[in-house]
Amino acid sequence: MTDTGSSSPAAAPGCPAHPGAVRLGGLEYQQTPSQLYRTLRREHGAVAPVLLDGDVPAWLVLGYSEVGYVTAHDELFARDSRRWNQWENIPADWPLMPFVGYQPSVLFTEGAEHQRRAGVITQALEGVDQFELGRECEQIADELIASFAGSGHAELMSAFAHALPMRAAVQMCGMPHSGTDTQQLVDDLRISLDAAEGDDPVAAYGRVGARFQQLVKEKREKPGPDVTSRMLQHPAGLTDEEIIQDLISIIAAAQQPTANWICNTLRLLLTDERFALNVSGGRLSVGEALNEVLWLDTPTQNFIGRWAVRDTQLGGRQIRAGDCLVLGLAAANTDPQIWPEGHVGAENAAHLSFSNGEHRCPYPAPLLADVIARTAVEALLERLPDVVLDAEPHELTWRPSIWMRGLTSLPVRFTPVVQ
Ligand code: HEM
Numbered sequence: 001m002t003d004t005g006s007s008s009p010a011a012a013p014g015c016p017a018h019p020g021a022v023r024l025g026g027l028e029y030q031q032t033p034s035q036l037y038r039t040l041r042r043e044h045g046a047v048a049p050v051l052l053d054g055d056v057p058a059w060l061v062l063g064y065s066e067v068g069y070v071t072a073h074d075e076l077f078a079r080d081s082r083r084w085n086q087w088e089n090i091p092a093d094w095p096l097m098p099f100v101g102y103q104p105s106v107l108f109t110e111g112a113e114h115q116r117r118a119g120v121i122t123q124a125l126e127g128v129d130q131f132e133l134g135r136e137c138e139q140i141a142d143e144l145i146a147s148f149a150g151s152g153h154a155e156l157m158s159a160f161a162h163a164l165p166m167r168a169a170v171q172m173c174g175m176p177h178s179g180t181d182t183q184q185l186v187d188d189l190r191i192s193l194d195a196a197e198g199d200d201p202v203a204a205y206g207r208v209g210a211r212f213q214q215l216v217k218e219k220r221e222k223p224g225p226d227v228t229s230r231m232l233q234h235p236a237g238l239t240d241e242e243i244i245q246d247l248i249s250i251i252a253a254a255q256q257p258t259a260n261w262i263c264n265t266l267r268l269l270l271t272d273e274r275f276a277l278n279v280s281g282g283r284l285s286v287g288e289a290l291n292e293v294l295w296l297d298t299p300t301q302n303f304i305g306r307w308a309v310r311d312t313q314l315g316g317r318q319i320r321a322g323d324c325l326v327l328g329l330a331a332a333n334t335d336p337q338i339w340p341e342g343h344v345g346a347e348n349a350a351h352l353s354f355s356n357g358e359h360r361c362p363y364p365a366p367l368l369a370d371v372i373a374r375t376a377v378e379a380l381l382e383r384l385p386d387v388v389l390d391a392e393p394h395e396l397t398w399r400p401s402i403w404m405r406g407l408t409s410l411p412v413r414f415t416p417v418v419q
Contacts, residue, residue, distance in 0.1 A: 021049040021057060024302075024326075024402050033301060033405065034344050037062055037331035047315035050326065052304075053095050056086050058324040059317065060302070062331040064338045064352065066315045070306055070325055071357035077306035077325055078110050079359055084307055085322030098201075099304055099403075100324075105245035107359075114358060116236050121246060122362050124230035128172055133368060134375050140167045140177050141379035149383065152416035153390055155409050156380075157263055164376045165258035165369075166190065169251045172368075174219055174226030185211050193252055212244045253361070254369065260299035260406035261373045265289050266380070267407060268297070271393040286377050288347070290370065294333070295345035298353040301330035301405045329353055330405065387414040 022044065027036060040048055046063030061067050070077045081100045084090075090097075102108050106117040144163055148154040166186050171177040175185070188211070191204035215228055220240075223229035227250065231243050238246070268289050269275040275289060293299075306325045313319065333351045334344045354361035361369075381387065389396075390411040397408045 020044075021051045022060075023051045023055070024060070025051075025053055027402060029398050029400055029402070032296070033298075033330040034296065034334035037328065037334055038336055041331065041336065045315055045317075047317045047319075049317075052324075052326075054089075054091070056089055056094075058305070058326055059314070059319065060326045060328050060331070061314070062328045062335070063315060064332040064335040067327050067329065067332040067352055068356055070314065070327065071352075071355055071360065074110065074306075074358045076309055076312055078309050079114070079306060080108050080110055081305075081307055081324075083309070083322050084324055085320065086324065096304065103245060104242070105249045107249055117238070117242065117246060118358075118362050120231050120234045120236050120238055121250060122364070123234060124227045125250075125362070125364055125368060127225070127230050128227065128364075128368055130367065130371050133168065133172070133371050136171055136177065137164065137168050137372050137375035138379050140164050140171075141376055142383070143178065145380065145383045146419060149417035150419060153411065153413040155411050156266060157259075157407060157410050160376070160380065161263040161266070161410070162190070162255075162259040164262065165372050166251075166255045168372050169254040172227050173247055173251065174215060174224055174228045181211075189251060189255065193256060208248060209244060212247050213240070215247075216240050216243055254365070254372075256404055256406075257299040258369045258372050260404055261290065261293060261369065262376045263407055263410055264293045264297040264299065264405065265373065265377050266410060267396065268293055269377070269381070270387070270389045270412070271396075286374060286381070290373055290377070291347065291349070292345050294349070294351050294353040296334070297405050298330050298333055298351065299405055300353065300355075300403070301328075301401075302403050303327040303329060303355065304403070327352075327355060329355065384412075384414040384417070387412050 022040065029036075040060070041062045044062075046061070046066045048060045048062055050058055050060045052058050061070055080102065082102050084100070106114065106121060109117050141160075141164060144160050148159050154160070163186070166189060167177040167182070170182055170185060170189075175182055185208065188204040188207045191199045192201050192208055195201040195204075216232065217240075219226070219228045219232055223233065228243070228247060231238060231246065265286070269286070304324065304326050306327065308319045308321055308323045308325065310321045311319065314325075319325070329352050333353065336342075354366045390413040396410065399406050399408050
């Protein structure tokens with residue numbers, strides 16, 4: 001998601017719903033999230049009035065305990081976006097539509113129906129053997145690295161960090177991780193999730209749906225040890241249409257955040273003096289870097305969202321029925337109330353990077369994401385032991401998105417490896 005709007009924070013004079021609201025599209029992304037969200041929190045409190053693209057009002061929940069409260073009370077703050085009180089102000093081509101437009105997938109279900117759908121996903125993901133997943137990720141990493149190892153330089157975002165989790169997720173769902181057919185699906189998924197100039201995301205999404213329909217048909221006839229087959233065999237009896245929707249949700253939910261987790265961790269390892277110069281000689285481990293990124297540069301900075309079921313109060317704000325709340329996960333992780341000394345981050349996993357409550361990133365997805373990300377980073381450092389940044393650290397730029405935290409590119413160089 002790319003934001004548009006002015007380049008500096010701006011108030012929205014005269015906005016009746018949100019006097020003094022902050023235009024989210026105009027925030028300064030090139031600084032650390034902790035600084036940005038500390039400023040917002042100081043000026044607006046734990047729940048800030050904000051304007052989304054097209055000046056549509058919403059609330060940005062910035063406090064650790066407030067995000068915890070919202071996500072733990074789905075009877076008050078629920079997922080079905082059809083209850084939004086702003087639909088009459090939203091054009092069909094609104095940039096955030098792919099993320100808030102209702103779809104009959106696990107993401108927008110509530111109550112018993114959500115438990116049914118999420119239960120199937122959890123059980124299907126529990127069947128993934130983590131050692132085997134690690135081995136498959138190593139193989140994917142080797143193939144990707146081999147494609148650029150001889151040249152002595154690479155742009156790791158496109159050549160590695162985005163490609164690896166996409167292929168791992170496709171393979172988890174029961175397709176080979178490479179080959180022409182998979183390549184077409186991987187390309188179409190990339191276009192539907194993250195369209196570039198000139199791409200046609202609607203056509204690509206149509207092809208993704210058709211490919212998953214075919215996959216479901218194949219797995220009904222010939223089940224295998226994969227997520228799709230386990231979803232089909234689950235006693236909850238999901239329809240083919242429900243399974244296709246949820247497979248797309250699983251892959252979409254897995255790809256971008258895991259790719260940015262890999263890239264943000266590599267950036268930290270290559271730029272921070274506790275890790276850098278020679279990573280293998282660094283004092284902190286890859287595991288510590290992965291955890292530090294979840295506290296400080298979490299891939300899903302903000303998540304849209306929840307919709308208020310009825311009028312209520314939150315962080316001293318009057319929330320109206322049907323209001324939209326954006327979960328400020330990066331802000332919550334760096335909330336000065338939980339880090340009064342200024343230092344942010346801990347060795348534990350008490351961050352909210354995987355959200356919280358009923359709709360949180362479903363167990364065991366965070367563990368699988370950890371296997372994918374850790375294997376990717378370790379494989380790269382092992383295969384290219386003298387890899388260094390091919391730019392000054394301050395030249396690296398973040399994608400201009402308030403939703404995802406990831407780099408526009410990560411150029412590196414290393415001694416060419418002769419295959
Ligand atoms: C193997 C990789 C992953 C898989 C299969 C996966 C799967 C999912 C699924 C199916 C959901 C929807 C849950 C629901 O609505 O009930 C979800 C939500 C989410 N995931 Fe993941 N995910 C993965 C990796 C990640 C990573 C790396 C992050 C960030 C560090 C992340 C953060 C989130 C967040 C913030 C949500 C939204 C939760 C909410 O609505 O409160 N996920 N994930």
